[in-house]
Each structure stands twice: as structure tokens, then as C-alpha cells.
Amino acid sequence: xxxxxxxxxxxxxxxxxxxxxxxxxxxxxxxxxxxxxxxxxxxxxxxxxxxxxxxxxxxxxxxxxxxxxxxxxxxxxxxxxxxxxxxxxxxxxxxxxxxxxxxxxxxxxxxxxxxxxxxxxxxxxxxxxxxxxxxxxxxxxxxxxxxxxxxxxxxxxxxxxxxxxxxxxxxxxxxxxxxxxxxxxxxxxxxxxxxxxxxxxxxxxxxxxxxxxxxxxxxxxxxxxxxxxxxxxxxxxxxxxxxxxxxxxxxxxxxxxxxxxxxxxxxxxxxxxxxxxxxxxxxxxxxxxxxxxxxxxxxxxxxxxxxxxxxxxxxxxxxxxxxxxxxxxxxxxxxxxxxxxxxxxxxxxxxxxxxxxxxxxxxxxxxxxxxxxxxxxxxxxxxxxxxxxxxxxxxxxxxxxxxxxxxxxxxxxxxxxxxxxxxxxxxxxxxxxxxxxxxxxxxxxxxxxxxxxxxxxxxxxxxxxxxxxxxxxxxxxxxxxxxxxxxxxxxxxxxxxxxxxxxxxxxxxxxxxxxxxxxxxxxxxxxxxxxxxxxxxxxxxxxxxxxxxxxxxxxxxxxxxxxxxxxxxx
Numbered sequence: 001x002x003x004x005x006x007x008x009x010x011x012x013x014x015x016x017x018x019x020x021x022x023x024x025x026x027x028x029x030x031x032x033x034x035x036x037x038x039x040x041x042x043x044x045x046x047x048x049x050x051x052x053x054x055x056x057x058x059x060x061x062x063x064x065x066x067x068x069x070x071x072x073x074x075x076x077x078x079x080x081x082x083x084x085x086x087x088x089x090x091x092x093x094x095x096x097x098x099x100x101x102x103x104x105x106x107x108x109x110x111x112x113x114x115x116x117x118x119x120x121x122x123x124x125x126x127x128x129x130x131x132x133x134x135x136x137x138x139x140x141x142x143x144x145x146x147x148x149x150x151x152x153x154x155x156x157x158x159x160x161x162x163x164x165x166x167x168x169x170x171x172x173x174x175x176x177x178x179x180x181x182x183x184x185x186x187x188x189x190x191x192x193x194x195x196x197x198x199x200x201x202x203x204x205x206x207x208x209x210x211x212x213x214x215x216x217x218x219x220x221x222x223x224x225x226x227x228x229x230x231x232x233x234x235x236x237x238x239x240x241x242x243x244x245x246x247x248x249x250x251x252x253x254x255x256x257x258x259x260x261x262x263x264x265x266x267x268x269x270x271x272x273x274x275x276x277x278x279x280x281x282x283x284x285x286x287x288x289x290x291x292x293x294x295x296x297x298x299x300x301x302x303x304x305x306x307x308x309x310x311x312x313x314x315x316x317x318x319x320x321x322x323x324x325x326x327x328x329x330x331x332x333x334x335x336x337x338x339x340x341x342x343x344x345x346x347x348x349x350x351x352x353x354x355x356x357x358x359x360x361x362x363x364x365x366x367x368x369x370x371x372x373x374x375x376x377x378x379x380x381x382x383x384x385x386x387x388x389x390x391x392x393x394x395x396x397x398x399x400x401x402x403x404x405x406x407x408x409x410x411x412x413x414x415x416x417x418x419x420x421x422x423x424x425x426x427x428x429x430x431x432x433x434x435x436x437x438x439x440x441x442x443x444x445x446x447x448x449x450x451x452x453x454x455x456x457x458x459x460x461x462x463x464x465x466x467x468x469x470x471x472x473x474x475x476x477x478x479x480x481x482x483x484x485x486x487x488x489x490x491x492x493x494x495x496x497x498x499x500x501x502x503x504x505x506x507x508x509x510x511x512x513x514x515x516x517x518x519x520x521x522x523x524x525x526x527x528x529x530x531x532x533x534x535x536x537x538x539x540x541x542x543x544x545x546x547x548x549x550x551x552x553x554x555x556x557x558x559x560x561x562x563x564x565x566x567x568x569x570x
Contacts, residue, residue, distance in 0.1 A: 081136065081160070086133055093127070095155075151297075189216065224246065249278075251274070251278065255271060416475060473515045530564065
């Protein structure tokens, strides 16, 4: 059974709330995602005590502070603590680094693109170096070198603990950020679905498809930079590629959506320029990565240039719209999209904040989507509320339109189709017969007898009741197979289409005369309900049209009326 629209909207909101609760639960119980359940262990922090070979203390969060590090890298050392528990490992996160770990003179772990080419497109990497109780007190020596000159190299969260504990702690710490990103992606998908449904009843200017696409891409990017995907089984190269591709595809939909809000005169031209830039950047990135062997990070300046270009296009659109329109027009449009526009501006400000922090930060940032993730979530939530409000408005408008349509096309006395509805049906059937969509159709013409006598003798109220009796007779007989219309004061028309017309018309006619007999007691004074009937099919008329069939049915109806009159005079 199909639910009413309002109930479907309620079910959707309940589903959305359930999804949020589920994601929050998974964020706090990461072992449900496949992360091993750890046994309780005491962690041993290893973030302090590292020095260079000459004894200079090292800040693991800012390895560029080591003299000459940008050119040659560095070797840093520390002493492993005593009492290392069994089944523990040296776990840490590295960013923009190749590294080789030695215990004494023995190399026990390495992360180097030359050795592991599948990890080439990387920025952040999780390292789980083997360790045993026999390594207690040994000198740990780490040879590290930066990979990219434009990224801050660092080591973070260095701990001796079970790997399962380490993974679970990281997922717990970043699970809410991942949840925000996944909910945002879900909202983006919902916006696109809502746009498809909305286009059927309203062709608004706001490009919700572009908006939904932009939200999905931003949500994917935000999810990738949390790095949680790598810990729950996604390949590091895939996660990194997803991050960069999302950033590459997001600017063009943003321009399209912004243009649909601002509505400058040359909106299509601005969209065309943004599309050319987007296609050019995607093609250039593909050429560098596939043809020249570059990785996605090396192509990152292309996506940054595209972002700045599209931001410039949006700025020009705003200026153009201000120049083209009167202040009252601008105020009116801003008022119609007030909440959405403010939320969009907040989101853009958050995006710029992340971009600026990422660009100018001396020590780099651990989460390059911190501001944009929250801004995007707020924007998507505001959008969801606006979409819900708009959907209820359109539901009410559609319900009102249905009521108006019923009033416009229904005869107020008999509650069957009126003459206007009949004309619309007639035109549609004529077209269907002409193009072959409909092979044949039967038309029944009916005329009520003695209406004038009833009106003259008992009054018009009695005449109205007499017409209602006639309509009820027609609906109970011909209405089960066809569509009934009142086309005049005492004239009715029924159209029956489909297969097996002869049998269906015959059955309706039998029921019609049976109903007349049953209602013969429904009279005004000595007047008995009486109607003349004429039936014809389009296939037996010349030409084979509904109009010709109607004329033939009229002719037969008047012949039936004359026969009925002759019977009464005999």
C-alpha cells in the first residue's frame, strides 16, 4: 500500500534519525566495523626523548626545525623503555615521510615508496613496527626524509601498545568526524532524490542537483581526510586518490548552484566557463598521473587553481547580479533563499578558513577539513530543513490544486465529469485514435426523458433530484467500465475504451436497463425515470473518429427516443 506523501516524509525523517544514531554508535564502538577488540594494556608514550645524533632534542611534530632536514632528512634516536609487554608494537602516524626503523643496527621496519610503490600517493601513513620484550632498553634509530616540499613532515601519536588498541583509540577519536562526513554524503544523495521528485511538480530555478553533487563530493573528501577509512580496510592509495579526486570534482557544481541562487543575466556563460575550466583541470590531472607517472599530490596545485578560479567566477556573478538588478529585486531573491544563502556563505567561509590554515600553517595541520566538515554539516542540515519546508509547501499546494481540479472538472449536481472534462477527454481520445495508441472506443449517448414535465409540475428542486437519479443509474451501470460525463442539462455521455468492447458494452447495457427497472419507484408524482440510449463504436463510424462515433450514437439515441415515444402512444 502506498503511503501518503506526508507519511512518507515522516518515514524518511525517522530513517535519517536512525542513520545518525547508528553512525554515532559505530563511532563509539569501532570493533563493530571489524576493528579487533583489544585486551586492556597500559600504553607507553614515546613522543618525548627523541634526539638527533649530536644530542639535540627533537620536536616530532615539526621535523623541519632540524637543521638541513628539508634537503637531507635526519636520523633521530631514543632508548626503548624497559618492561615492554608482549604482543605490543611501536605504533605511530607519519606524514610526508619515508622512514627506516632500526633497533640497534638491525632494520626492523621501513616505509619507503621505492620499496612499496602501491603506497606512492600518500600523505598520512599508519606505521605498526614489530616489538618484543627482548627489545627493552635498546636504542631505537629512525632515519626519516621528507617526500614533498610543500607539506609539513611530522610524527604523531607515537606509542608502544597493542595494534588493536591503537586502532580502536584512533577510530574513537575520529569516528564522529567520519560520522559527520557519512551523514553529509547521505544528505547530498537525499537532495538529488528530492530534486528529481520536485521537478515533477515544480520547475524551480535552484539547481539542487548541482548542490547535492557538491555535498557528496565534499563529504567524500571530508571522510577521506579523517584517515579512518584506512584503518577499517580501505587501501591507503585508494583513500588518498578519493581525497584528491573529490577536491577536483567539487568546484564546478558549486558554481552551478551559486549561479542558480544569484541568477545573473549571463548565468549560462559563467557555467560554461566553469565547465571548461573543470574539464581542462580533470584532463590535465589525468595526463600528468596516467601519462607522466605523477601522483595525485603532485597534481594538487591544479585542483587548488580550479578552486580559486571558480571562487573568482562566483564573485564575478555576485557583482554582475548586483549591477543588473534593482535593490528591491535582490532583496526579494535573498529573502526567498535567506537561510540557504546564509548557510552557504558560512560553509564557504569555513572552506576558505581550512584552505588558508593549510596554506600558511608553519607546522601543518593534522586535519585539513576541520572547519569545512562542520560548516558543511551545518549547511547540509539547514538545507534538509529548507527542503522539508519546501516539500510540505508543495504537498499542500498539490493538494489544493487537486481540490481545484475536482471543482473545475466535476459537475456540482451529479458529481460526475462536466462538459469541460468531457472536452479534454474527447481531444485525448481523438489523438490516441489518430496515432494508433488506441485501436477502438465505444461511446454511449444518453438523454433523460420527461425533465421538462418534472420541472413544470413539481419545480426545479424536483428536477434536480430527477437528474441525480439518472446520474446514479448511469454510474451504477456504465461507470464500472467507462467514464461518465454530464454534457448538457439532460444529456450524458459515457466513453468505454480497451479490449472486448462488445461484451463490456452489452453487460453495461443490461445493468442499465436493470437499474432503470429498480429505480422506477423513484418518481416525482406519476413520472417514472426514463432515459434514451444510443451506442456506437469508432470502428463502425466514418471516419473512424470519436466525433463521428458520437454523431452515430446520437442518431441511435434519438431513434431509441422515438421508439419509446411510439410505445407510450400505443
